[in-house]
Amino acid sequence: MKTAVFVSLLASAAAFVPASEKVPTTAVSANKFAGEVGVTAPLGFFDPLGLLADEDQDRFNRLRTVEIKHGRVSMLAVVGYLITAAGIRFPGAESVPDGLAAFPYLHTTAEGKTVLLQMLAFFAVAEMVNRDAFGKAEFIGDFRNGALDFGWDKFDEKTKLRKRNTELNQGRAAMMGITALITHEVLGASILPSGYLPGQ
Numbered sequence: 121m122k123t124a125v126f127v128s129l130l131a132s133a134a135a136f137v138p139a140s141e142k143v144p145t146t147a148v149s150a151n152k153f154a155g156e157v158g159v160t161a162p163l164g165f166f167d168p169l170g171l172l173a174d175e176d177q178d179r180f181n182r183l184r185t186v187e188i189k190h191g192r193v194s195m196l197a198v199v200g201y202l203i204t205a206a207g208i209r210f211p212g213a214e215s216v217p218d219g220l221a222a223f224p225y226l227h228t229t230a231e232g233k234t235v236l237l238q239m240l241a242f243f244a245v246a247e248m249v250n251r252d253a254f255g256k257a258e259f260i261g262d263f264r265n266g267a268l269d270f271g272w273d274k275f276d277e278k279t280k281l282r283k284r285n286t287e288l289n290q291g292r293a294a295m296m297g298i299t300a301l302i303t304h305e306v307l308g309a310s311i312l313p314s315g316y317l318p319g320q
Contacts, residue, residue, distance in 0.1 A: 153180055157259070157281065158187075158288040181260055188261035189250075191291015197298040205318045219305050219319025259284070 152175045154165040167173070172180055204218040213235050217225055226232040226239075249263070256266045264272065275283070304310065310317040
């Protein structure tokens, strides 16, 4: 019995072992972008539509910029969706419904229009600030502009690479996450704790 318990504990501990950094070799990984940041196991370089078959650097940079931006917005969207589903609101926006029901509310009520204007102002400022304004970016998506560091320059190259891979993968997961939350809300099937369904 003790042996069975030990073996099961040992097997469950394997779940916490970091994934291998080795990228699988496929015909697609012959592409020049197969060594870029974000190419991680288990998929490696994943381009099923062949968008980078011509190995155009400008196209890759544009797609990576869009991927990072959508990932960052999706991470904020998942957090915002879950926070509002938990009943938390900004002061003055207590009556704004959660989920997709917020959209009609925002453009049909006076309070909603105020919230919508605040959101649009935030988006405008975020668009102006989140770019490489002075040509100081180390990589695509580096919007520190020589001012915001938060300790980045103190990290070694291996740590920077790990953090950049983490951001890309969490952004990818968040894109799928917000899609799943919205899809389940539209279908009327909650995936939130206690079966709560936003927007109802």
